[in-house]
Amino acid sequence: MEGTTAKINGVSLWHHVQGQGIPIVFLHGGPGAYDYLEPVTALLDENCFQMIRYEQRGSWRSEKTGPYTIETFIEDLEQLRMHLNRQNWIVCGHSWGASLALAYATKYPTKLKALLYIAGTGIDPAWHIDYRKNRLNRMTSTDRAEYLHLRSAIEKMQDEEREHTKNRLRALSLKADLFNHNNFSKLPRMDEPFVNSEVNQEVGAQCETYFSSEQFKQAIPFNSFPALFIHGAADPRPYRYVEELAANFQKGEFALIPNAGHYPWLDNATILGKHIKAFLSRIDKQ
Missing domain, CATH: 3.40.50.1820 (Alpha/Beta hydrolase fold, catalytic domain)
Known part of the structure; x- marks a missing residue:
């Protein structure tokens, strides 16, 4: 670059x-x-x-x-x-x-x-509340169920398992940001560095x-x-x-x-x- x-x-x-x-x-x-x-x-x-x-x-x-x-x-x-x-x-x-x-x-x-x-x-700042609702609504039923499950379970996780779950939650959120989910691989990187x-x-x-x-x-x-x-x-x-x-x-x-x-x-x-x-x-x- x-x-x-x-x-x-x-x-x-x-x-x-x-x-x-x-x-x-x-x-x-x-x-x-x-x-x-x-x-x-x-x-x-x-x-x-x-x-x-x-x-x-x-x-x-x-x-x-x-x-x-x-x-x-x-x-x-x-x-x-x-x-x-x-x-x-x-x-x-x-x-x-x-x-x-x-x-x-x-x-x-x-x-x-x-x-x-x-x-x-x-x-x-009220946009936050509407955003969370919209994000769930824009997920597929399968992604929504996984997202809600992981959100409820992450507090009990530690170390590598917790980090892996955070990354998965981030991926599900990013997918909801797209109109066309086929563009997922083109999204900006959201990991280290x-x-x-x-x-x-x-x-x-x-x-x-x-x-x-x-x-x-x-x-x-x-x-x-x-x-x-x-x-x-x-x-x-x-x-x-x-x-x-x-x-x-x-x-x-x-x-x-x-x-x-x-x-x-x-x-x-x-x-x-x-x-x-x-x-x-x-x-x-x-």
Whole structure:
């Protein structure tokens, strides 16, 4: 894999730059996962866009040094922009990366040309309850029975058996994220060394307080940059919370991708690409 590392905000961050034109940075999910968004960049013309992918601190090829806080991750991204000498850019995030993109955009709105928010969760913590229900409903009856059994039995397990069960529960959850289960082998890796559990737990624990705070919610309506919120219709994470978030933006748009789950480029890349390119085309003309 091409790419380079550079000291940014005190840690070495892996990043990859390709193409020319309007800069657009891609933020992977997790927290604590790795860069898996190359298939999304492939939907765009590298003669029109300079596509920047990077791995957040603690992730795979980047330095595993804290602090692992949302504020630190925001500053890492801003320092990356400065390191690359870009006046402003389009910020595109997927899942947790969408939340990070939103947090960055709200703190540094003048550095944004536009926001692309793919398969996020919105800012209302109630999404968790609906997600758990939807996840079970999207499982086959066989997978659902196995999932419920393992969830009830895991507390009594130890060591290797417990670890094996955690991996199986993760696999069943990931399968429910797809509209087409045949795409399971194409999903991002969710095992070591690709996922840093410490980052996932520490940053994940901060999200509810950070994004549901009154201070954060009150800042959103003042954001005047164009923003496209994209969600797969079959994603267990309920899209209504994202649609509500989009409605609070001055220039917010919402697009629901049919026949697609949490990774819409796997299930329906054609429609996903159509929405992204149409949005970016409008931005380019402004």
